[in-house]
Amino acid sequence: MLTKYDKKIDNIRKKISHLLENIAMADELSLEAFKQSDATKFKEVETKLEKIALQGDAIDNEIIKTFALFGPEAKELRFLVAYLKMTNEIVRTGEGVKKYARRMNEHTSNGCNIEQFKPSILLLHKSSVNALKYILECFNQYENCNYEDTYRKVLVEESMNDDLFAVLEKEILNKIIDEKELSIDYVKILGSLRKLERSCDRSVNIANLMMYAEQGGEIKLFN
Template identity: 50%
Template structure:
């Protein structure tokens, strides 16, 4: 039988893995909704994330209780601190995904033409899903996870994401200049896609925290 502290830590890891799984699912649903141009699909994606803030608070409360009950040693303390900071990143990922889904749904129903950007937007989506799925795989089996390899994979997806967003930004800025009557809509599109780009940035932050948990050092080193 595992010691009580280790049992509690695995319980916390499992709760975090469930949050990440919801975010993977929601982002996959948003990708499918974008491909199908389905307003209902975006609504379903946001519904999937409705309780993430409550889930995050529940995890944080469990972490605080673990601090109080077990008085963990230095290495164990590092893991709990990493998870405490991780829930904040995960809640922000959920908020970014929900805002993106709501806004892109509205843009699809406007006069704004997204079709010229379809391929890049789909690829932007895929890089987000891949980064989150990679983190979920690691957290779900943390004992056997190579955190350095996970970090590298997430960084590859984030690099792709940045390059895609830079291309989209340039193309959309051209539309803002040429399509004067719809310039406000294209500005809104750019801000909306930035929400998706930021989700991938936050996935890197989660990967950083996994590195910190396993390798130690200073948080800012990652």
């Protein structure tokens, strides 16, 4: 039979899982929106993530209440600290997805030639989606998850993401030189794509926190 503490932790875990699921779905929807240049789907992403900060705050409040009510032991304390940090990373990921959708909706409708970068952008976006899905899968199957394996898989996606972003950055900077009249638009596109790069960094942070919660050790996060 579950203790009151176990029930609290299970409730927190479910709320985090729900938050992750919404962000992963929104990120995939944003990818589809870009593929199809669909302004309606971009708006749907923003709507889906509209209250993400409030949801994150609610989870944090539950964690803090659990701290206060149960005076957790060392291992339990580790879980709560990891979850508190994790919520921050998840919310910031969701905010990044929301901003990306809004900005890419603008880019695809303002006449700037983004089609030439589309294959690379799709790969970049897919890696960020994959990283989130690995985390969600592990979180939903936490009792049987291989946390080290999940962390390695997310790291692979993050490494691919970095390489793809570096290529895109070079291509876009060349366009800024060649098409000076559109330089501001290209700079904005580059800033939007950086949201996908940061999403992968945050996925690595979340995977690291999950591993820390289960195994201890050190927390190593991207800044």
